[in-house]
Amino acid sequence: MIPLTTPVIEADDLEAVREALVSGHLVQGPRVVAFEEAIARRVGAEYAVAMSSCTAALHASMLSIGVRAGDLVIVPAYSFIATANVVELCGAQPIFVDIRADTFTMDPERLAASLDSHMAVSREHPRVRAVVPVHAFGQLADMDAILSVAGRYEVPVIEDAACALGARFRGRHAGTLGTIGCFSFHPRKAITTGEGGVAVTPDPEIAQRLRALRNHGLDPASQSRDYIMPGLNYRMTEIQAALGLSQLRKLDRLVVARKKLAERYDALCSKTGLRPPVTLDHTEPVYQSYVVLLPGRQPALYSDLPALIQDRGVEVTLAAQHMPMTRYFRERYGYEPGDFPVADSICERSLSLPLYQGLTPSEQEYVVDTTVDCLSQLADAMPKLSGT
Numbered sequence: 559m560i561p562l563t564t565p566v567i568e569a570d571d572l573e574a575v576r577e578a579l580v581s582g583h584l585v586q587g588p589r590v591v592a593f594e595e596a597i598a599r600r601v602g603a604e605y606a607v608a609m610s611s612c613t614a615a616l617h618a619s620m621l622s623i624g625v626r627a628g629d630l631v632i633v634p635a636y637s638f639i640a641t642a643n644v645v646e647l648c649g650a651q652p653i654f655v656d657i658r659a660d661t662f663t664m665d666p667e668r669l670a671a672s673l674d675s676h677m678a679v680s681r682e683h684p685r686v687r688a689v690v691p692v693h694a695f696g697q698l699a700d701m702d703a704i705l706s707v708a709g710r711y712e713v714p715v716i717e718d719a720a721c722a723l724g725a726r727f728r729g730r731h732a733g734t735l736g737t738i739g740c741f742s743f744h745p746r747k748a749i750t751t752g753e754g755g756v757a758v759t760p761d762p763e764i765a766q767r768l769r770a771l772r773n774h775g776l777d778p779a780s781q782s783r784d785y786i787m788p789g790l791n792y793r794m795t796e797i798q799a800a801l802g803l804s805q806l807r808k809l810d811r812l813v814v815a816r817k818k819l820a821e822r823y824d825a826l827c828s829k830t831g832l833r834p835p836v837t838l839d840h841t842e843p844v845y846q847s848y849v850v851l852l853p854g855r856q857p858a859l860y861s862d863l864p865a866l867i868q869d870r871g872v873e874v875t876l877a878a879q880h881m882p883m884t885r886y887f888r889e890r891y892g893y894e895p896g897d898f899p900v901a902d903s904i905c906e907r908s909l910s911l912p913l914y915q916g917l918t919p920s921e922q923e924y925v926v927d928t929t930v931d932c933l934s935q936l937a938d939a940m941p942k943l944s945g946t
């Protein structure tokens with residue numbers, strides 16, 4: 559089986575974890591501090607606050623800027639479900655906007671329309687408290703437009719950069735373009751700490767609140783052990799941080815390796831009906847996943863495709879979630895097919911192909927050939943299935 563992905567764990571990673579374990583200091587110690595400093599340096603951020611996951615970092619980020627009941631937070635319709643869940647868990651309402659069909663990221667025109675309607679209404683109408691663009695699969699959202707539209711209303715931008723560590727926009731690092739940026743170190747991302755995440759920010763007060771929020775509300779600025787707000791336990795362990803430090807040293811190498819694999823996939827896909835991801839001008843993406851768009855003929859049949867391809871020894875998956883069409887959000891807010899037409903179409907047709915260091919050219923060829931083959935097999939079966 560060619561797996562979807564596999565983390566890169568080498569001798570130095572094992573040694574780093576062993577050292578952390580024998581140090582006797584397992585949680586929130588010197589390795590976490592060193593990891594935060596290394597991340598901040600790497601992405602050019604003022605402050606970095608490590609947490610137990612990117613979901614934790616996103617949740618704490620919402621709380622740190624005061625998102626609460628009655629607030630609205632604008633998110634793209636298409637992302638990993640955590641982007642919307644953390645808003646809902648603050649008692650606020652995620653306002654979904656449709657995505658661009660080429661990059662799978664938030665459509666700035668839809669964002670502008672949404673902000674205009676929600677900010678203009680009336681004094682009593684709940685305020686939009688944040689805008690959360692997602693750098694989907696490591697492709698940058700259209701940040702010039704998003705920052706300018708959000709800036710018109712002075713709404714903070716929180717980047718869900720879970721997949722985008724190492725990506726750049728006009729030379730600046732993804733995650734450092736707005737008020738807060740959050741990265742993930744889940745094993746599905748380029749570098750991993752098992753579970754883990756970090757929030758970066760240029761704002762010292764937000765950084766202090768993030769530090770308090772991850773540690774039960776303990777005042778990070780004082781020795782007095784006083785609690786300045788209700789907080790959570792979102793701390794990172796020393797074991798995770800040790801692994802993060804050794805993984806971070808591989809980031810450049812892994813980004814280059816994944817880019818090379820993506821370019822090979824681009825070339826292979828160009829001879830097929832599979833449409834490779836689109837990269838915006840002035841951006842340097844990273845490839846957390848390589849997601850292709852299937853030809854738009856019979857999306858209803860594409861749900862059978864992953865299993866068919868898997869039977870031939872290639873692990874693939876439909877790429878991300880159409881969040882407003884998941885059961886909870888659909889039932890709570892009454893969304894229907896057609897409310898987000900681009901996400902409707904992209905969600906059914908986007909397929910994530912295997913991508914990891916060590917994937918060989920002949921394996922990549924097999925992945926693309928098999929995908930194309932299974933697609934035509936489905937297309938042939940189509941008339942029979944539809945009874946014509």
Ligand SMILES: *Cc1c(COP(=O)(O)O)cnc(C)c1O
Nearest residue numbers: 611612613638640720742743744
């Ligand atoms: C992976 C991911 C997350 C969640 O990260 P965890 O570290 O697993 O909590 C959030 N948003 C996006 C877009 C992701 O891809």
